[in-house]
Amino acid sequence: MIKETFIKERHTKEEVLSADFVIVGGGLSGTCAAITAARAGISVILIQDRPVLGGNASSEVRLWVLGATSHMGNNNRWAREGGVIDEILVENTFRNPEGNTVLLDTIILEKVVSEPNIRLLLNTSVYEVSKHDGDRIREVKGFCSQNSTTYIVRSSWFCDASGDGILAFLSGAAFRMGAEAEAEFGEKFAPTKDYGELLGHTIYFYSKDTGRPVKFVPPSYALSDITEIPRYKSFKADDSGCKLWWIEYGGRLDTVHQTEVIKWELWKVVYGVWNYIKNSGSFPEAGNLTLEWVGNIPGKRESRRFEGEYILRQQDIIEQRTFDDAVAFGGWSIDLHPADGIFSEKPGCNQWHSKGIYQIPFRCYYSKNIPNLFFAGRIISASHVAFGSTRVMGTGAHGGQAVGMAAALAVKHNWSQSDLTSTQNIRLLQQTLLKTGHHIPGLRFSDSDNLVNHAKISASSELILRELPFDGPWIDLVFSSGQMLPAAPGKLPSVTFMVNAKEATTLDVELRVSSNPGNHTPDTLIEKRTINLLEGEQPLLLDFSYEVDQHRCVFLCLMKNANVSVKSSSQLVPGILTVFNKVNRAVSNYGKQSPPEDIGVEEFEFWCPNRRPQGQNFGLTMERALELFSANNVNNGIFRPTISPNAWVAAKHDQHPKLTIEWSSIQTISEIIIAFDTDYDHPMESSLMGHPEAVMPYCVNHYNICDDQGRVVHEVKDNHQTINKISFKTPLSTAKLVIRAYHPSENVQASIFEVVIS
Structure with missing residues (x-):
């Protein structure tokens, strides 16, 4: 029993903690920063003011995670973010x-809790910052309402991933809130005051x-006149969750300090909308529906943005500018909302896409004023227009990983912020990130300590792609459709498809490439032909005289003709896709991006794959085989398809595919990474x-790894993850490793992108 007499003043319990790296904010950006840093070997304290992690992706808000892939609705192929955020998304899908x-x-x-180097503080709100040595942050104070404890948390490095930037704000870091005028950065898409x-x-x-009728009596604060919402007729009885992203409010208010005001207005709208659906008589299908869940906190889009050494801007995104200190990438549209x-008469969003993914420099991820403060998430150093793209969670989490690795390197090497930004150390940061599966467009992993560099690499077979069998369903050309193929320098081989015409007709065919060889936007027409088709099934030979100038993707486009269908294939091959010039309204894709004049955005068409269970390639045969799937690809430094497959792929007939890595002498091996x-x-x-x-x-x-004596040193039978890291407690001594990779299915051959051995 505890019994205390009256005293004039009491204080909450205090606990003093310290770590190498402290992160404020447990959304996906802060979480991925924490996991990355902890796995790199430093101690981390992750402070989150909510009872769960994940921020807007959590069960408190319930927004889906998206980034450069943009619902597969733009031309960014193979653009899902890599590293820890990929690991989370793959695990969640599994x-x-x-x-x-x-x-x-x-x-x-x-x-998070599986990482022994992370101390997690949930329900803990940071409210005070102390500095020393000028403007260096020394410690933060946070209060946990659940255990009535004040935490004093000290570190040499901090990261603000809090969304509103509470740590950076209290530290005095320079920030912006609102939109820059066009004149400041020359951004032609800068919004007007209206x-x-x-x-x-x-x-x-x-x-x-x-399953039975349910009545609804609205609370007194529900919006009584639904016609106050200009788009009220757009509501549907079966809409739910983040499909209702356009129930948005607060852009005319202070989105930090008036969040509670905004929340109440949103509750008013939500319950008014539900009253309209249930009681207006316009939705008889809603009779048995009940309101299962309403968010108790709003999902925030924008508040403060903090200034780094560089402020990302519209031109960086649209022109896909490159940076020597690139550590992350984006690819969501520039997505601004009224x-x-x-309550706006305007469309709920204004999305404009670039032709491909873009780099984000490291200079956007740290404060130009506070020498030991990083940023992650939506508060990074970007203009309001550029923020319209960088703000999404996949992009934010990817940048968080770069911050986590930067902090780990700084701690291990006792670097200052200026040390981190040296050319040599940026190179080390980039390479250390790439080794984890983190992708930086335009960069390759290259590590002199990788034992694969000094090995002979061979395989039991390599895919020599001469055909994709004609064993799939017929695909009607109700949309213009293109087979996207990787190509090497030299004469483009002729390709034969199988088509079926309902009647005698003509079919327009086009050979296209991307004006930027690194993109997947077929915006450059090389050659166009019109081919006469007879009624019925027949081969369609496309023999263009195009000389491929460098590794790039080519698009064999069969233009829209509803009287023609194309035979597809059940075979799936890394780096090869069929794309369609169709519509995805969720990301403002209407087949072609046609921006108004003079907003600094390009006009181009969208050619996107279908989602599975559709998404078949066209069946085809080729005059000359594609030989782009060799065993040596596992050491080319790219962990995904780009403009080339970048993978070893076994031949279909090879029932026991093996990749062999062999040295002239015994090697001591502690770790193997397979992508x-x-x-x-x-x-x-x-x-x-x-x-x-x-x-x-x-x-x-299913795969296993054998040493030079044929002993199985590691085996996995239920892999679903991208990056497999195998660590040996007792280092392995061998002159050879054999990776036996079983085919995933009859229609998909075994493949590996990269192998790293140390």
Whole structure:
């Protein structure tokens, strides 16, 4: 029993903690920063002011995670972010293909608590910062309401991933809030005052069919006149979750200090909308529906943005500018919303895409004022226009990983911020990130300590692609369709498709490439022909005289003709896709991007794959085989398809595929990293949508590794992850390693992107 007499003053319990790296904010950006740093060997304290991790992706808000893949609705192929965020999304798809955010909560939490180097403080709000040695942060104070404890947390390095930037704000770091005028950075898409300078917040809701009639009596604060919402007729009875992203409000207010005001207005709207659906008589299908869940906190889009050594801007995204200190990438559209949100007469969003993914420099991820402060997430150093793209969670998490690795290197080498930014050390940061599966467009992994560099690499077989069998369904050309093929320098081989014409007709065919060889936007017409077709099935030979100038993708385009269908193939091959000039309204893709004049955005067409269970390639035969799947690809430094497959792929007839890595002398091996194909083109939205497969069809599920004596030193029978890292407690001594990779299925051959051995 505890019994205390009256005293004039009491204080909460205090606990003093310290770590190499302290992160404030447990959304995906902060979480991925924490995991990355902890795995790199430093101690981390992760402070989160909510009871769960994941931020806007968590069960508290329930927004799906997206980034450069953009719902597969743009021309960014194989653009899902790599590293820890990829690991989380792949695991979530495996355990939770239905998209239950409660299960996502458990996956993210498991990843964090499984790292012994991380101390997690949930329900802890930072409210005070102390500095020393000028403007260096010394410690932060946070209060946990659940255990009535004040934490004093000290470190030499800090990261603000809090969304509103509470740590950076209290430290005095320079920030911006609102939109820059066009004149400041020359951004032609800079919004007008009429459009507004801030994006608002959103609260979602879910409904459930109970199987019997359910009444609804709205609370007194519900919006009584739904016609106040200009787009009220757009509501549907079965809409739920983040499909209602456009229930947005607050862009005319202070999105930090007036969040509670905004929340109440959003509750007013949500319950008014539900009252309209249930009681207006316009939705008889809603009779058995009940309101299952309404968010208690809003999902925030925009508040403060903090200034780094460089401020990313519109031109960097649209022109895909490159940076020597690139550590991450983006690819979501420049996605700005009217400040009046749901009460605006304007469309709910204004999305403009670039032709490909773009680099983000390291200078955007640290404060120009506070020498030991990093940024991650939506508060990084970007203009309001550029923020319209960088703000999404996949991009934010990817940048968080770069920050986590930078902090780990700084701690290990006792570097200052200026040390980190030296050319040599940026190179080390980039290479250390790439080794984890983190992708930086335009860069290759290259490590002199990688034993594969000094080995002979061979395989039991290599795919020599002469055909994709004509064994799939017929695909009608109701949209213009293109077979995207990787090509090497030299004469483009002729390709034969099988088509079926309902009647005698003509078919326009085009050979296209991308004006930027690193992109997958077929914006450059090389040659166009019109071919006469007879009624019925017949081969279609395409023999263009094009000389491929460098490794790039070519597009063999069969233009729209509803009287013609093309025979598809069941075979899936890394780096090869069929794309369609069709519509994806979710990302403002209407087949062609046609921006207004003089907003600094390019006009081009969208050619995107279908999602599985569709998504078949066209069946085809080639005059000359594609020989781009050699065993040596496992040491080319690229862990995914880009403009080339970048993978060793075994031949279909090889029933026991083997990759052999052999040295002239005995090697001592402590670690092996293998990168498998989990289909980087699939967005893996974390909630609501659902996915047809728990394991990506390209992924090698079963493999083993043998030494030079034929002994199995490691075996996995249920792999679904991209990066497999094998560590040996007792180093392995061998002159040879043999990786036996079993075919994932009859229609997908075994493949490996990269092998790193140390």
